[in-house]
Amino acid sequence: MAEAQSAAAGRAASAPPLTNRRFLNPDDPVCVLLVGPSQNGKTTLINRLISMAANSDRVERGKEGDKNKKCTLTTAEYDLEVPMSQYVLIDRMTGEVVDGIASDEATLMTQWRRIKATDYAIRMADANPLYLKLHLIDTPGLDDSEGKDYENMEDVLGTLNRLSQAKEPWKRKLNAMVLVYNSNNSFSGSFQTIVQNYHKCMPNLFETMAVVNTHFDMANLSQKRLHLLRQGVISAAESARRAVMGTRAEDFKRLVGLPLAPTHFHVDNRPGDRNAYADIVSRNTIADLVAFLAASLSSPMPIKQMRVVKNPDMEMVDTKLQRLLKHATDRWSSELKDARERASDAEAFRSVVLQLRV
Numbered sequence: 001m002a003e004a005q006s007a008a009a010g011r012a013a014s015a016p017p018l019t020n021r022r023f024l025n026p027d028d029p030v031c032v033l034l035v036g037p038s039q040n041g042k043t044t045l046i047n048r049l050i051s052m053a054a055n056s057d058r059v060e061r062g063k064e065g066d067k068n069k070k071c072t073l074t075t076a077e078y079d080l081e082v083p084m085s086q087y088v089l090i091d092r093m094t095g096e097v098v099d100g101i102a103s104d105e106a107t108l109m110t111q112w113r114r115i116k117a118t119d120y121a122i123r124m125a126d127a128n129p130l131y132l133k134l135h136l137i138d139t140p141g142l143d144d145s146e147g148k149d150y151e152n153m154e155d156v157l158g159t160l161n162r163l164s165q166a167k168e169p170w171k172r173k174l175n176a177m178v179l180v181y182n183s184n185n186s187f188s189g190s191f192q193t194i195v196q197n198y199h200k201c202m203p204n205l206f207e208t209m210a211v212v213n214t215h216f217d218m219a220n221l222s223q224k225r226l227h228l229l230r231q232g233v234i235s236a237a238e239s240a241r242r243a244v245m246g247t248r249a250e251d252f253k254r255l256v257g258l259p260l261a262p263t264h265f266h267v268d269n270r271p272g273d274r275n276a277y278a279d280i281v282s283r284n285t286i287a288d289l290v291a292f293l294a295a296s297l298s299s300p301m302p303i304k305q306m307r308v309v310k311n312p313d314m315e316m317v318d319t320k321l322q323r324l325l326k327h328a329t330d331r332w333s334s335e336l337k338d339a340r341e342r343a344s345d346a347e348a349f350r351s352v353v354l355q356l357r358v
Contacts, residue, residue, distance in 0.1 A: 021054065022130050024084065028170045029133035030293050031163075031300075033205070035156075035198065036180035037191060038141025041214030045180055045269045046078060046138055048286060053080040054131060062138060075159040078136040082290050085129035087283045089276060090121040105239050109225060112218050115277035122280050132294050135171070142194045164303035173300040176208040176293050183213035183248070183266055184220065187255045195256050202306045208296040209262040210289060213248060216266040218278050241266070265289050 034042050043062035050059050059078060089098040098120065137159065140152035163171045179195065181187065199206055225240035234243050249264050267285040271278040 021081070023133060024130045024294060025133050025297055028297065029079065029135040030175045030297055031135045031137070031170065031173060032176050032178055032293060033137045033139065033174055034178045034180060035139050035142060040141070040180055040182045041269050042138055042180045045212060045214060046136055048269045048282070049080060049082060049136070050078065052283060052286060053082050055081045073140055075140065075155050076138045078138065080134045080136065081131045082134055083124055083129045084132050084290060084294060085124040085126040086287050087122050087280050088125045089280055090123050092119055092121055105225065105241065106236055109222050112277045113275065115275065117274055117276045117279065120276040122276060122283065132290055134293065160303050160306065173302050174205055175296040175300050176210065177205050179209065179211045181211065181213055183216040187251055192255050196258065199258055200307065202301060204301045204305065206260055208299055209260070210292055211252060211262045211264045212289065213264060213266045214269045217268040217271065218281070263292055
């Protein structure tokens, strides 16, 4: 009986065949620009989305960097079909959905390690969900460790320029921007400059901006909870997750110095496959992100509206080039004038010689 229930639960929550799949946006994929510093988890987040997509077997995963070397050297694009559904835990013994694993965060901190994938399966809560078509644009890391921010920005702008001239109307717009940043790192001053420059280029897109704080795993949350309790920031009955998210949003707002209120997501983008609870929390956070991106369908920004904004260093280079160009032009004009005068003198001399011969 339990085996039959488990099999039924698996069939009910599995993705329907391609021919029966229902799409929220069958002909208008949501185009998302992902930006952020090097080695902060952009490609890892994309690979996590790929693993949850119905077409994951047809999409090549991005190459992830490590602490010593980044791997996203040029802009890459991914087309995904992602289910719009939350996820549930299924007890493998009974085949039943497990509700309310922990009624409070304090209890969860002692239980989550015991919720293993060998005992629990993960299924979509909706047996026949809508699917969202996503077109993800993964960019080289800004705040680059190799000092190639200009080259990386040029690559991003080149890709966007190419897309702005595409035949398909949906490729000529952007729906949302996702800023990816490691939740364990403080926002840097150089990151502030990056955000401000992007805001100058495409202010309309910032109305549908999300900040995804990566590497936010359960062990990390446990440590932060203990720290907040010791500091008296929260009580035993209060949520450390909520406190961390609120502080992070305030830090971002204070650093950027712009009237922005992006939606923040804290996600474990690499939960592993052994702990079912870490996996389902990661999946459901990404499901929330997918729902956020789906809402951006109503507010596309044509890529041609984007403005090219140059930072002070680039403006200094432009000024220097303009001075050199003016100097070269003036010199060329002077040399041309002298050449014309010499030509006139030579022509006059030849005319005199011809007259003398006559």
